[in-house]
Amino acid sequence: MADLATPMAIRVAATLSLVERAGSAGATAEQLAAETGTSASPLRCLLDHLVAVGVFDFDADSGRYRPTKLGAQMGEDAPEGIKPLLDLNCAGGRADLAFVELLGTITTGAPAYVRRYGRDFWADLDAHPQLRRSFDAQMNWRFQEQAAQIAERFDWSRFARVLDVGGGDGNLLAAILRARPGIRGQVLDLAPTATAAADRFAAAGLGDRASAVPGSFFDPLPTGPDAYLLCDILHDWDDDHAREILAGCGRAAGPNGTVVIIEPLRGPSTSTAINLFMLMCFGGQERTVDELTALAADTGLELQSVGPVSDERTALEFRAAPPVDF
Numbered sequence: 001m002a003d004l005a006t007p008m009a010i011r012v013a014a015t016l017s018l019v020e021r022a023g024s025a026g027a028t029a030e031q032l033a034a035e036t037g038t039s040a041s042p043l044r045c046l047l048d049h050l051v052a053v054g055v056f057d058f059d060a061d062s063g064r065y066r067p068t069k070l071g072a073q074m075g076e077d078a079p080e081g082i083k084p085l086l087d088l089n090c091a092g093g094r095a096d097l098a099f100v101e102l103l104g105t106i107t108t109g110a111p112a113y114v115r116r117y118g119r120d121f122w123a124d125l126d127a128h129p130q131l132r133r134s135f136d137a138q139m140n141w142r143f144q145e146q147a148a149q150i151a152e153r154f155d156w157s158r159f160a161r162v163l164d165v166g167g168g169d170g171n172l173l174a175a176i177l178r179a180r181p182g183i184r185g186q187v188l189d190l191a192p193t194a195t196a197a198a199d200r201f202a203a204a205g206l207g208d209r210a211s212a213v214p215g216s217f218f219d220p221l222p223t224g225p226d227a228y229l230l231c232d233i234l235h236d237w238d239d240d241h242a243r244e245i246l247a248g249c250g251r252a253a254g255p256n257g258t259v260v261i262i263e264p265l266r267g268p269s270t271s272t273a274i275n276l277f278m279l280m281c282f283g284g285q286e287r288t289v290d291e292l293t294a295l296a297a298d299t300g301l302e303l304q305s306v307g308p309v310s311d312e313r314t315a316l317e318f319r320a321a322p323p324v325d326f
């Protein structure tokens with residue numbers, strides 16, 4: 001319980017790509033130090049600890065370190081896909097480091113990320129294009145299976161036009177449009193990611209049905225679409241910001257439009273670690289159906305339906321509450 005050495009040693013190993021560099025043939029500390037521009041003696045100290053915890057094997061005859069089956073999981077091409085969550089130069093690995101400021105978050109509720117890096121997660125991605133790219137790649141990786149599930153299991157065909165609000169680089173919208181040839185869509189996201197979405201649509205031959213709008217969901221949203229999709233957006237924000245985002249969608253959707261929230265719900269199967277991460281990084285949290293319904297009600301939206309749309313996500317559909325007659 002008292003060990004921060006192992007999590008940090010693993011993260012440094014991932015950042016230096018020691019698994020890929022050593023490969024199945026293995027490498028000495030001197031070789032790895034020369035390749036990574038590090039010092040051999042401290043690197044040996046790191047490798048010896050990784051041997052002690054089962055991440056590398058050491059062959060005393062050749063002096064070579066080789067990744068074990070466990071260590072191989074942090075390789076770039078490993079199916080576990082955890083390298084970007086460990087690599088300190090990727091968005092996920094960098095964000096996890098802010099956990100050292102967790103006490104501040106628990107004391108004040110304020111995101112540890114801001115305390116550690118001096119700006120919020122999204123502004124930090126904006127300032128570091130390579131972080132932004134790694135974040136978008138991570139988002140695509142997590143939805144390898146789920147994008148198609150969400151496209152198939154929710155009845156999108158009722159809508160002529162969908163605006164995917166904070167839709168990232170267009171992965172989910174592209175899956176929806178491929179599954180539902182009759183509909184058109186737009187992604188609204190921060191500028192570099194909106195550009196990546198436009199590139200994706202063009203490359204996928206969807207340019208005639210899909211486009212991307214650079215912008216913020218805290219500014220007025222385009223009107224016209226019949227559905228406003230918020231997928232994994234609200235859990236990134238505290239209640240006040242989540243209400244603001246919902247209110248913007250509700251205003252743009254108008255009396256006849258639909259707001260669709262797709263999120264993991266908080267419950268017995270929720271990963272408490274991910275929930276704590278959301279709190280630490282963003283000041284957000286997973287919410288229950290009742291909590292999402294109450295937030296939406298504060299902005300004049302009324303729950304129409306709830307149902308699972310993928311292995312880990314639920315869709316909640318909202319429309320403007322009818323005016324009250326006196």
Ligand SMILES: C[S@@+](CC[C@H](N)C(=O)[O-])C[C@H]1O[C@@H](n2cnc3c(N)ncnc32)[C@H](O)[C@@H]1O
Pocket residue numbers: 122139143165166167168169171172188189190193215216217218230231232233236
């Ligand atoms: C967790 S990702 C989800 C992306 C996508 N909806 C999906 O499910 O794959 C959150 C997205 O919100 C976007 N975002 C954050 N702040 C934003 C803002 N103020 N306006 C528009 N998009 C924003 C991020 O750029 C990111 O793409």
